[in-house]
Amino acid sequence: MHHHERFQNNYDFLRLFAAFSIIFYHSFSLLHKAGSETLMQLTKGRLNFSFIGLSIFFCISGFLIAKSAARSPGVVNYLWKRLLRIQPLLIVNCILTVFICVFFTKLSVKDYFLNPNTWSYFRNIMPVFGLQFTLPGVFVHNIAENGVNGSLWTLILEERLYILMCIIFLLRKKHRSYIVLFIVVINVFYLCNRFFFDGEMVRYFTGLPFFYALLFLNSAALYFLKINFSNSLFFFISFSLLAFIISVLFPASNFLYFFSIPVLVNSAAQMKGITNNAGKYGDFTYGIYIFSFPVQQMLIATGIVKQNPFALFFYTIVIVFPMAILSWNLVEKKFLALKKLVGMHPK
Numbered sequence: 001m002h003h004h005e006r007f008q009n010n011y012d013f014l015r016l017f018a019a020f021s022i023i024f025y026h027s028f029s030l031l032h033k034a035g036s037e038t039l040m041q042l043t044k045g046r047l048n049f050s051f052i053g054l055s056i057f058f059c060i061s062g063f064l065i066a067k068s069a070a071r072s073p074g075v076v077n078y079l080w081k082r083l084l085r086i087q088p089l090l091i092v093n094c095i096l097t098v099f100i101c102v103f104f105t106k107l108s109v110k111d112y113f114l115n116p117n118t119w120s121y122f123r124n125i126m127p128v129f130g131l132q133f134t135l136p137g138v139f140v141h142n143i144a145e146n147g148v149n150g151s152l153w154t155l156i157l158e159e160r161l162y163i164l165m166c167i168i169f170l171l172r173k174k175h176r177s178y179i180v181l182f183i184v185v186i187n188v189f190y191l192c193n194r195f196f197f198d199g200e201m202v203r204y205f206t207g208l209p210f211f212y213a214l215l216f217l218n219s220a221a222l223y224f225l226k227i228n229f230s231n232s233l234f235f236f237i238s239f240s241l242l243a244f245i246i247s248v249l250f251p252a253s254n255f256l257y258f259f260s261i262p263v264l265v266n267s268a269a270q271m272k273g274i275t276n277n278a279g280k281y282g283d284f285t286y287g288i289y290i291f292s293f294p295v296q297q298m299l300i301a302t303g304i305v306k307q308n309p310f311a312l313f314f315y316t317i318v319i320v321f322p323m324a325i326l327s328w329n330l331v332e333k334k335f336l337a338l339k340k341l342v343g344m345h346p347k
Contacts, residue, residue, distance in 0.1 A: 009270055010278070011279075012283060015283075018052070018053035025048050026150075027296065030142070030143065030145070031144065031307060033309055057154070058154075058219070059219040060265060062215065062218070062220040065162065065220065066219075066224055067223055070176075074343050080339065080341075085336065087126070088335040089327055090124065092327065094125055098119075101148060104298060112136055128163065131152055131153065134146055135148050149290065161216050165220065187258065211257075215257075222263065237268065240263035243256045244261060282325065282328040284325055285324075287324030295319050299315055
């Protein structure tokens with residue numbers, strides 16, 4: 001996103017809200033209290049804040065990655081920018097995780113560092129090829145699970161969607177109708193699989209990864225269709241919000257999520273107000289997202305938080321927010337400044 005555009009929309013604010021929503025849900029689930037999470041209680045189990053947060057993330061990502069693809073001079077520059085956005089902080093995160101978690105393993109320091117599974121954790125630097133969620137002897141006595149950073153699973157899907165966008169769009173850059181047609185076909189295939197085959201024809205189409213992938217793709221389609229949300233903002237927000245509410249109240253119609261959520265998120269992003277300045281001092285969302293899960297697990301392992309999810313949420317924010325500010329200024333911003341070094345056409 002160009003600098004002059006950044007403070008004319010709510011994408012930074014929505015990403016922050018999404019990150020905090022996911023932390024809030026994990027504050028309950030990691031204490032084995034997911035069923036008592038606030039939104040779960042209000043909607044009788046139909047929604048939770050993780051669903052809201054991840055839906056926002058994938059919708060924003062779909063729209064902005066489509067924009068990035070459209071503005072990239074070529075495949076190499078596009079992939080370089082994606083690499084700079086994800087991998088540098090992920091490398092830092094993996095190094096910190098491996099070396100800090102030595103204090104949380106039931107193994108001796110020697111056995112921990114001699115265990116091959118300690119070093120294979122660095123495969124997480126490239127999530128597109130899969131992830132390792134545990135470290136030897138770490139968090140084995142935690143309440144809900146021993147995963148070190150469960151939030152990283154979304155990066156597998158995210159990076160594979162980057163590659164898919166590269167294949168179906170950048171190789172046909174002058175013909176945007178191809179990608180819209182491709183996305184329409186996937187939507188039709190999903191609906192046929194659900195209503196005529198009870199989801200049994202292709203089972204992957206009924207899972208969470210596909211759900212968020214289709215939110216990403218449908219949001220990308222909104223960009224390629226050049227829909228101007230600002231001109232009819234009230235209509236887009238009202239219509240998509242109504243469709244979303246219907247999906248919540250009547251689960252049989254929850255396929256409307258695929259259309260209502262991308263429109264609602266990208267419409268809300270165009271609202272003008274003080275929230276447009278949420279990213280004035282930097283984009284801290286990625287740091288908040290990838291640091292929060294291990295910090296929560298450490299708080300639980302040390303016994304600082306035992307049963308109170310609200311306390312876990314509060315302590316996590318207090319610890320993670322300064323980390324995210326540092327990571328933005330010391331790592332992310334410096335690497336993002338290199339995005340024009342590779343793959344640009346010579347003048």
